[in-house]
Amino acid sequence: MTQWFTDAFRAEFEKQAAQIGRFNLAIFGKTGVGKSTLINAIFGQNVAATGIGDPVTLDAHLYLDTRGTLGLIDTRGLEIGRDDGELIKEVTKYVKQMRSKPVHEQIHVAWYCVRGMDRRFEEVEATFIKTLHDLGIPVLLVFTQVPMREGQYHPDAVELARQVEAKQLPIIGGRPFMTYAMRDQFTGQPPHGLMDVLQATFHVVPEAVHAALAAAQTIDLEAKAKAAQRHIGATVAAAGAAAAVPIPFSSAALLVPLQLGMMGRIAHLYQLPFDKAALLAVASTSVATTLGRTAAANALKFLPGAGSVAGGVINASVASGFTLATGQAWLTVCQKAAGGQLPKLNGVVDTKAVRDMFESEFRKRMPTIRHKQD
Structure with a gap:
């Protein structure tokens, strides 16, 4: 699974480099x-x-x-x-x-x-x-x-x-x-x-x-953030339009390239090399998959018999919300990485801390997801 993800992320990372x-x-x-x-x-x-x-x-x-x-x-x-x-x-x-x-x-x-x-x-x-x-x-x-x-x-x-x-x-x-x-x-x-x-x-x-x-450039961080936000917004719109299948990150064939492309674009904006970006992306999206399934399940609970037209509407809504939350959480990770502010353990990036950071930022923007004890 990790190798598949890394290969897919590399393809989108390189595609974004060409587009930029x-x-x-x-x-x-x-x-x-x-x-x-x-x-x-x-x-x-x-x-x-x-x-x-x-x-x-x-x-x-x-x-x-x-x-x-x-x-x-x-x-x-x-x-x-x-x-x-x-x-x-x-x-x-x-x-x-x-x-x-x-x-x-x-x-x-x-x-x-x-x-x-x-x-x-x-x-x-x-x-x-x-x-x-x-x-x-x-x-x-x-x-x-x-x-x-x-x-x-x-x-x-x-x-x-x-x-x-x-x-x-x-x-x-x-x-x-x-x-x-x-x-x-x-x-x-x-x-x-x-x-x-x-x-x-x-x-x-x-x-x-x-x-x-x-x-x-390296002096105007606001310009980087604005460029990232514009791309997140465009990806959110594209995700909503493409959502005709359930949302889980690991199975939404139409959404995965969009979301990986978004992550690749933001990594480029903050000058993260591929190896570092891929390491952070693996840590981040491992929790995104679980949270995506939770978001879809929570939304569908409120629609008896969802699965036809109404189900498609909910899927589009969840796809947009999930993509937005993913983009904003990933932006935070990239900003911390570019500023040398990621937690380290024995001199290397603490991937568990990155995962926790991503999850915290994701939950702020996907309020329908609750902790297990809630």
């Missing part, structure tokens, strides 16, 4: 402006510092690194201000080639990074930004390493921003986004501005990659 696709971010800027630090701060420590896979060469100096739901497109060996013509040629060639490809293969947004304290923004940088815009790529201009004190940005960065805004460049919001990516241990300068950059990115990328962006 990939969010592709092009990041540009001069050497040393802090591009890697910015990427690491928003998408996870050491993503950019160590690379995120074997890079795919898009052209002589243009590369795509991928890991799951995140793709990073950048340049190597070219410097803005020195190799502008070559860089523009390669980016233009790639964008034109990708226009006929699926959406997850395209560049969805570009972040052009400038060190906010450099006091200088060159005309070649403005030209490059205009080129990206003309190619149909939304551009966020990000000022990096901008100190802030008592809610005020450093005057040098403010002055540079004023100069840039006067150029009326085709950038999102018409202004630079002031950021400081990582806390400075020496000065105590805290990070700021990251959420503004991320939210602006959500606003301009295609809706088709919102789930991939929600999964890839």
